[in-house]
Amino acid sequence: MAESTLVVREPSPFGVTSRKLGIWMFIVADAVTFAAVLFAYGYMRIANPDWTRPFTFWPTIVNGIGMTIVLLSSSLTMIGAVLAAQAGRKAATLRWLGATMLLGALFAALHLREWIAMIGEGWRPFRNPLGGTPLVGATFFTTTGLHLVHVVVGVVVIGFIALGLRRGRFDPGHLEATGLYWHFVDLVWMFVFPLIYLMNVR
Amino acid sequence: MRRYVIVWLGLLAIVGLEVILTLAHLPPGVLLAGLLALALIEAALGLLFFMHLRYERRSFALSLILAVVITVVLMDHIWLDAFRLLHQRLTKP
Numbered sequence A: 001m002a003e004s005t006l007v008v009r010e011p012s013p014f015g016v017t018s019r020k021l022g023i024w025m026f027i028v029a030d031a032v033t034f035a036a037v038l039f040a041y042g043y044m045r046i047a048n049p050d051w052t053r054p055f056t057f058w059p060t061i062v063n064g065i066g067m068t069i070v071l072l073s074s075s076l077t078m079i080g081a082v083l084a085a086q087a088g089r090k091a092a093t094l095r096w097l098g099a100t101m102l103l104g105a106l107f108a109a110l111h112l113r114e115w116i117a118m119i120g121e122g123w124r125p126f127r128n129p130l131g132g133t134p135l136v137g138a139t140f141f142t143t144t145g146l147h148l149v150h151v152v153v154g155v156v157v158i159g160f161i162a163l164g165l166r167r168g169r170f171d172p173g174h175l176e177a178t179g180l181y182w183h184f185v186d187l188v189w190m191f192v193f194p195l196i197y198l199m200n201v202r
Numbered sequence B: 001m002r003r004y005v006i007v008w009l010g011l012l013a014i015v016g017l018e019v020i021l022t023l024a025h026l027p028p029g030v031l032l033a034g035l036l037a038l039a040l041i042e043a044a045l046g047l048l049f050f051m052h053l054r055y056e057r058r059s060f061a062l063s064l065i066l067a068v069v070i071t072v073v074l075m076d077h078i079w080l081d082a083f084r085l086l087h088q089r090l091t092k093p
Helices: A018-047 A057-086 A090-120 A135-167 A172-200 B002-023 B028-050 B058-075 B078-087
Strands: none
Touching (some): A018 B078, A090 A135, A090 A172, A135 A172, A172 B028
């Protein structure tokens, strides 16, 4: 018996392409990673009675609201890019992708500005300038840092995909998979913003 | 595109509601429950519309969501230890 006959091959599971199934598997794994990070934050917060609430409405929460609006808007521009690509409108696709990259970069800039301000006040992953447990800084920088890395990687990947689409090397399926990743990054922020920022307002 | 703009506006409205809840200075447990409920609604909107799960086969969507939900439920045993640490503070040496 030939070895190849031992492997039973079926049509694509769930009627999706391998590319889409692959990115969804990644998203599930990444969602569990973020869940573990947020659970660790919750655990440390409950277990530490001297937890400090570091944020005030101005400027931190106002900045966070701005970041949230920017990221949500970038999801909308990504939808515009996917729809334009599926309709075969290459120029419009590239414009939407450019807008998405700009919004992603703006989110990262707002985030870094906030980090720099906090570091200026004496916050570190291992130091709390307000005198409570240093775990406040540890959980804040770890959680938001992990999310920020995802945003930066997303902007770079979108740029790569845009170049490929322009040269005709990629198709709308590639863009849809990238869009799923980008929407996931947005979705994670929907938990980070209320749990890390809003729950820590003085 | 109109449908997605409506979802986007809905998500912005939910963020506004979260901020209003925060400014209401509710007890931490009540605030946490409210914020988590709103975040789950946002996640559902994002998954169904922006990530197109609404248009995929139901078995596909259920497989993905169940995998995450089961893992998150299994992680929940840590809260018992967190509350133990909160209530059983060790005496200073």
